[in-house]
Amino acid sequence: MKKQYLILFLLVIFCACKNESPKKIRIGFSQCVGSDLWRQSMLDAMHRELSFYNNIELIYRDADNNSDVQNTQIKELAALDIDLLIVSPNEASPLTPTIEQLYKEGLPVIITDRRINSSQYTSFIGGDNYEIGRRVGEYAANHMGGKGLILEVTGLPGSSPAIDRNKGFADALANHTQIKTIPVHGDWLKDKAINALKSLTTEQLASVNLVFAHNEVMALGAYEYFTQQGLSKAVSFIGVDGLPGIGLKYVSNKIFLATALYPTGGEEAIKTAMAILQHKNFQKENLLQTVIIDSSNVRIMIQQAFKIDNQQSEITRQQSMITNQRKIYDSQNTALYVTITCLAISILLGGMSFYFLRENKRFAKRLLAKNEEITKQQEQLVIMSEQARMASEARTKFFTNISHEFRTPLTLILAPLEDMIEQGRLHYNQKQSLRLVQKNVIRLLRLINQLMDFRKIELDKLKLHATENDLVAFTRDIVETFHVLAIKRNIDFRLITDEKQLIAWFDINMIDKVLFNLLSNAFKFTNDDGQILVNLICNRSENTVTIKVDDNGIGMEPEAVDHAFELFYNSEITSQQGSGLGLSLSKELIGLHHGSIGVKSTRWQGTSFEIILPLGKDHLRDNEVMTDLPARNPVYEDEKIFITELQDTSGITEESNDQQILKEKRSVLVIEDNSDLRKYLVKRLQDEYEVFDAENGVIGLELAYSNIPDLIISDIVLPDKNGLAITHQLKTDIRTSHIPVILLTSRTTIDNQIEGMRSMADAYLVKPFNVAFLNETIKNMLINRDLLRDHYTSELPVDKTARGPKKLDRKFINDFTAIVENNIGNEKFTADDLCKIMGISRVQLYRKVKALLGVNINEYMISVRLQRAKHLLQEDELTISEVAYKVGFSSAAYFSTVFKSRFNQTPSEFREK
Ligand code: FRU
Numbered sequence: 001m002k003k004q005y006l007i008l009f010l011l012v013i014f015c016a017c018k019n020e021s022p023k024k025i026r027i028g029f030s031q032c033v034g035s036d037l038w039r040q041s042m043l044d045a046m047h048r049e050l051s052f053y054n055n056i057e058l059i060y061r062d063a064d065n066n067s068d069v070q071n072t073q074i075k076e077l078a079a080l081d082i083d084l085l086i087v088s089p090n091e092a093s094p095l096t097p098t099i100e101q102l103y104k105e106g107l108p109v110i111i112t113d114r115r116i117n118s119s120q121y122t123s124f125i126g127g128d129n130y131e132i133g134r135r136v137g138e139y140a141a142n143h144m145g146g147k148g149l150i151l152e153v154t155g156l157p158g159s160s161p162a163i164d165r166n167k168g169f170a171d172a173l174a175n176h177t178q179i180k181t182i183p184v185h186g187d188w189l190k191d192k193a194i195n196a197l198k199s200l201t202t203e204q205l206a207s208v209n210l211v212f213a214h215n216e217v218m219a220l221g222a223y224e225y226f227t228q229q230g231l232s233k234a235v236s237f238i239g240v241d242g243l244p245g246i247g248l249k250y251v252s253n254k255i256f257l258a259t260a261l262y263p264t265g266g267e268e269a270i271k272t273a274m275a276i277l278q279h280k281n282f283q284k285e286n287l288l289q290t291v292i293i294d295s296s297n298v299r300i301m302i303q304q305a306f307k308i309d310n311q312q313s314e315i316t317r318q319q320s321m322i323t324n325q326r327k328i329y330d331s332q333n334t335a336l337y338v339t340i341t342c343l344a345i346s347i348l349l350g351g352m353s354f355y356f357l358r359e360n361k362r363f364a365k366r367l368l369a370k371n372e373e374i375t376k377q378q379e380q381l382v383i384m385s386e387q388a389r390m391a392s393e394a395r396t397k398f399f400t401n402i403s404h405e406f407r408t409p410l411t412l413i414l415a416p417l418e419d420m421i422e423q424g425r426l427h428y429n430q431k432q433s434l435r436l437v438q439k440n441v442i443r444l445l446r447l448i449n450q451l452m453d454f455r456k457i458e459l460d461k462l463k464l465h466a467t468e469n470d471l472v473a474f475t476r477d478i479v480e481t482f483h484v485l486a487i488k489r490n491i492d493f494r495l496i497t498d499e500k501q502l503i504a505w506f507d508i509n510m511i512d513k514v515l516f517n518l519l520s521n522a523f524k525f526t527n528d529d530g531q532i533l534v535n536l537i538c539n540r541s542e543n544t545v546t547i548k549v550d551d552n553g554i555g556m557e558p559e560a561v562d563h564a565f566e567l568f569y570n571s572e573i574t575s576q577q578g579s580g581l582g583l584s585l586s587k588e589l590i591g592l593h594h595g596s597i598g599v600k601s602t603r604w605q606g607t608s609f610e611i612i613l614p615l616g617k618d619h620l621r622d623n624e625v626m627t628d629l630p631a632r633n634p635v636y637e638d639e640k641i642f643i644t645e646l647q648d649t650s651g652i653t654e655e656s657n658d659q660q661i662l663k664e665k666r667s668v669l670v671i672e673d674n675s676d677l678r679k680y681l682v683k684r685l686q687d688e689y690e691v692f693d694a695e696n697g698v699i700g701l702e703l704a705y706s707n708i709p710d711l712i713i714s715d716i717v718l719p720d721k722n723g724l725a726i727t728h729q730l731k732t733d734i735r736t737s738h739i740p741v742i743l744l745t746s747r748t749t750i751d752n753q754i755e756g757m758r759s760m761a762d763a764y765l766v767k768p769f770n771v772a773f774l775n776e777t778i779k780n781m782l783i784n785r786d787l788l789r790d791h792y793t794s795e796l797p798v799d800k801t802a803r804g805p806k807k808l809d810r811k812f813i814n815d816f817t818a819i820v821e822n823n824i825g826n827e828k829f830t831a832d833d834l835c836k837i838m839g840i841s842r843v844q845l846y847r848k849v850k851a852l853l854g855v856n857i858n859e860y861m862i863s864v865r866l867q868r869a870k871h872l873l874q875e876d877e878l879t880i881s882e883v884a885y886k887v888g889f890s891s892a893a894y895f896s897t898v899f900k901s902r903f904n905q906t907p908s909e910f911r912e913k
Contacts, residue, residue: 024055025084027273028077030070032090032114032159033188034062036217038241038264042088042112045266048312051319053274065156065189067094074098084108084122084273091158092117108276112269115160123272125265125286129164132260132290136165136238137172139258139292140179140210143236147178148209151200153186153193153222155214161262162188165214165240182208186218193218197225205229210236216246216259223255242293244305251298258294261301403452407445414441432783450581453513454567457588464592464624466505466617471545472497472536474508478515479534482523489528497536504545505617505625510589514597517582518549518609524772525607526553528687543615544595552606554680554771561601594619604680665690666782667707671700671714671726672744681713684771685778697721701729704736708847710785711778716745724755731760735844737808738852740781744769785851809852816849820864827888831857865889866902873911880907 029046033039043060050056059077063070067090075098077085085107089095092115100120103109108122115124140150152169155162166183173179182204186193193213197205205226213219219239226232236257241247247259265288275282293301417438421431456462479495486493522532535548556564567584583599590597593613601607617625667690672678678693685691692707694700697718704712704726712730716723723743730736740762763777819837823829834857835842849857865887872883884895884907899907 024057025277026057026059026080026082027084027086027270028059028061028074028080028082029086030061030063030074030077030088032063032067032070032088033065034060035064037243037245038215038262039088041243042264042266044312045264046270048315048319049267049270051322056274063090065090065187067091067158070095071098074102078102078105078107082107084110084277086110086112086269086273088113089116089159090114091156092160093158108273110269110273110276112265113161122276123282123284123286125268125272126288127161127262127265127290128287129161129262130168130171132240132262133165133168133170134172135168135290135292136212136240136258136260137169139294140212140236140238141173141176143257144179144209146176148180149207150179150181151197151208151211151222152181152183153196153211153213153218154183155186155188155218157185157187159188162214169212186213186221188215188218190217190221193221194225197222202229205231208235210238210257212238214240215262216241216243216250216256219256219259220246220250223250242291242301244302244309248293248298248302248305251293251295252302254295258292261291261293263288263290399455400452403448403455406448410441410445410448414438414445417441436780436783447581450585453585454581454588457585457592462588462592464507464510464620465626466507466593466620466624467626468503468505468617469508471502471504471506471547472499473501474511475515475534475536475547478512478519482519485523486532489523489530491523491526491528492531493533495534495536499536499538502536502538502545504613504615505620506593506613507589510592511613514586514589514611515547515549517586518611521582521609522549522551522553522607524553525555526551527684538615544612545615547611547613548608550606550608555603555605555607556599556601557603561599564599564601565597604676666710667692668778669694669700669703669707669709669712669714671695671697671712671718671723673715673718681771681774684775689778697723697726700726704730704739705844708736708844708851709739710851711740711742711781713742713744713774713778716743723761727761732808734808734812735840735848737812738785738848740785742774742777742781812848813852817864820861821868823888824865824868825886825888827890829861829888831861861888862898863902866899869895869899869907870903870910873907876911880911883907 031039031043034043046058050058059080059082061070061073061077063073070087070090071094074085074087074095085099085102087095087099087109089099089111096116096118099109099111099116100118103120103122111121111124111126113126115126144150150173152166154166157163170181173181182200184193184196184199186196208226208231211219211222211226213222216239219237223232223237226235226237237250237255238257239247239250239259240262242259242261247256250256251259265286268286268288272282272286274280291297417434420426421434421438426434453462475497476495479493482493485491519532519534526532530552532549532551535546535550537546537548538544539546565583565587567581587597590611590613595611595613597609597611599607599609665688668685670678670681670685670691670693672681672693673695675695678695682691682693689710692703692709694703697714697720700712700714700718701721703709712726714723714726718726723745727741727743730739730741741760742763742765743761744765744767762781765774765777815838816834819834823833831845832842835845838845840848846857849860853860869883869887872878872886873880878886880896881892884892887895889895889898896906899905899910903910905913
């Protein structure tokens with residue numbers, strides 16, 4: 001819209017400018033002399049005629065009777081870029097070349113009055129000088145009666161009127177032989193004429209009857225001279241021009257006998273010039289008519305002249321009126337243009353105003369609507385934020401309460417649990433399970449503590465309570481708590497510092513948590529026989545202290561390093577570093593100290609955490625500094641929370657029958673094609689297990705059948721036979737179906753996991769997996785096997801509806817127990833007989849039974865017999881000897897010994913109870 005208005009505005013301006021006058025036509029006029037009346041009359045006539053045209057500029061030059069000056073002036077005029085040149089040449093010969101040249105160059109040239117010696121011009125306008133001379137000659141001869149002396153005062157000899165007038169005059173007198181002439185040169189000027197007459201003798205003067213002067217000013221000069229000599233009365237004077245102020249006046253006064261009319265041609269010159277410039281028809285040669293004026297027609301001529309003069313005055317008046325009108329018109333025109341332009345601008349501005357007004361209104365409307373909307377949104381936001389605040393408060397309250405609610409029962413679980421572990425005489429497996437429970441309760445406690453701290457940070461409620469402490473002693477205290485663990489695992493664990501004491505302002509409860517967290521991580525991810533170094537360095541120039549915890553453990557992947565401090569960034573990655581809570585909390589706590597924490601780590605090489613804390617207390621706000629030492633959370637709690645988790649649940653050395661079995665190293669088969677990872681896994685597992693390793697599926701299967709390991713860890717993607725196929729084969733073979741299989745893969749989609757589980761794998765770990773977690777998984781699986789085995793052994797014969805074992809294993813157990821039970825009374829029935837019936841080798845059967853039931857075959861058979869004996873004893877129908885024989889014992893005495901060793905009472909004592 002704005003654009004359209006602008007275009008309209010420019011259009012109006014353009015139209016207004018277009019009405020400006022077109023380019024002026026320039027006419028140059030070179031006059032040989034301008035001072036006399038005749039020439040002035042010529043110039044007046046030109047101006048009069050010019051006033052009928054617009055846009056014509058007449059550039060006038062007066063050569064003052066000088067041909068050289070006139071040549072120069074003509075060239076100057078031509079240089080002024082004139083459209084046409086009018087020349088009245090002073091003399092013919094000197095001016096001809098200049099005029100010819102310009103004409104040839106294409107400049108239109110009009111010659112007036114006097115001619116040049118060439119026809120190289122556009123047009124000629126002037127009187128017929130020959131005719132003037134001839135008519136005057138005839139008139140004079142007639143007046144003189146055909147005899148007498150005539151004094152001829154000629155014009156400038158080189159100028160054409162003088163030549164032509166002389167010629168016409170001579171021709172007219174040629175037949176009048178008695179008329180003599182004396183020529184003198186007056187050069188068109190009065191003074192010159194008088195001077196020329198002075199050269200004549202008195203006799204000559206006295207004999208003159210008539211004076212013919214080529215113009216009236218020279219005739220007047222002659223009259224005055226003759227009067228002066230007292231001779232004028234006898235002499236008649238004839239002139240040329242017919243000027244009202246001279247010729248007509250003196251003819252009328254009878255001073256002059258006559259005069260010849262010589263029209264100036266000024267009007268005709270302009271008319272012809274316009275015809276040439278406007279490309280209209282014109283005549284090249286224009287000879288103006290003459291007439292002899294004497295006493296007979298002078299009155300008419302004067303009247304005519306008077307009339308003409310009046311008319312000319314009237315024309316001049318009218319022209320001046322026209323000029324005035326034109327001026328008025330022009331000014332009105334200008335006013336009109338200005339008015340139109342103003343009007344156009346007004347319309348434009350009006351339009352624009354209207355447009356903007358409308359736009360403004362629309363905009364204001366929109367703004368109003370938007371404002372209303374914003375106000376509404378603001379109101380909603382206020383309500384929502386109030387709701388959010390309330391919800392957040394409620395959530396916080398709930399969160400805090402629930403956290404406390406969790407803490408209390410967890411603490412209540414923990415205390416009796418610890419009592420049970422410490423005091424109770426428990427079955428080995430029960431103790432193991434309780435340890436597992438304890439570990440997880442503590443883990444939950446730690447998580448809840450960390451979550452509560454986070455919550456406080458989030459709500460800005462966790463405030464720094466910095467006190468002045470010796471950081472060296474403080475760090476040493478914490479390091480000390482890990483020493484037992486380090487010794488147990490043969491880890492080179494030291495605090496290295498040059499400082500004996502380093503006084504710093506820090507919150508002991510916070511730095512305590514950070515250091516415990518970093519150290520427990522280091523222990524979690526460092527192998528036995530590894531190294532963990534704590535460096536404490538004081539940077540005095542920077543007034544900071546650096547605490548570094550370096551380990552040579554398993555390290556982290558680069559992506560995990562990048563996100564190590566992010567809260568729950570990615571469970572897969574952060575799983576390498578525990579829950580992902582501890583490090584983020586540490587970062588927040590160090591942040592509260594205005595310090596920084598960073599990590600560098602390389603996979604399989606180690607990790608280095610670095611904390612930088614500012615020294616002094618200038619960086620702390622007043623409310624962050626405390627002078628009284630705050631109550632320090634008992635180190636015991638952190639120690640328990642962080643260290644219990646690190647303790648090996650399998651490290652219990654209580655003796656039991658079953659323990660004897662477990663004392664034998666369990667065997668694990670690792671099938672992994674990545675040699676680094678395979679070697680690493682072997683290294684990590686070999687202290688605790690007998691480890692077989694295979695680089696591909698085929699070798700893996702061979703080892704599985706030949707060794708019947710207690711557990712198999714297999715990669716899914718393998719060069720020949722993949723992990724899924726291996727699992728499927730093992731799980732569908734009675735010899736190996738009981739072996740737990742853990743699949744490792746880098747595939748992460750849920751489909752892959754489902755696929756893995758379908759192949760009957762017992763666990764599925766996504767790479768990069770946490771080795772500690774793998775270890776834990778292995779242990780849990782073996783413990784589960786043990787629990788299952790306990791279940792079988794204590795519940796013998798097997799409860800066929802019990803959940804747990806896989807279908808094939810259940811079938812195996814069913815078959816196995818059925819065979820044993822069927823032969824329970826057969827004292828000669830041996831393990832070899834069983835192998836034959838079940839169709840598998842003795843080693844395979846032995847391992848399978850041991851894996852599934854945790855006992856050897858003979859022991860199992862005794863257990864089955866004793867369990868059956870218990871039932872028979874309870875029924876009270878058979879004697880003890882009969883029971884003994886019924887369950888396959890060759891003598892009652894042997895039965896009693898075995899029964900007592902197992903149940904701590906004799907068969908008869910049992911029957912009584
Ligand atoms: C004026 C004049 C006239 C004469 C004419 C001839 O300058 O002398 O009197 O007729 O020039 O060119």
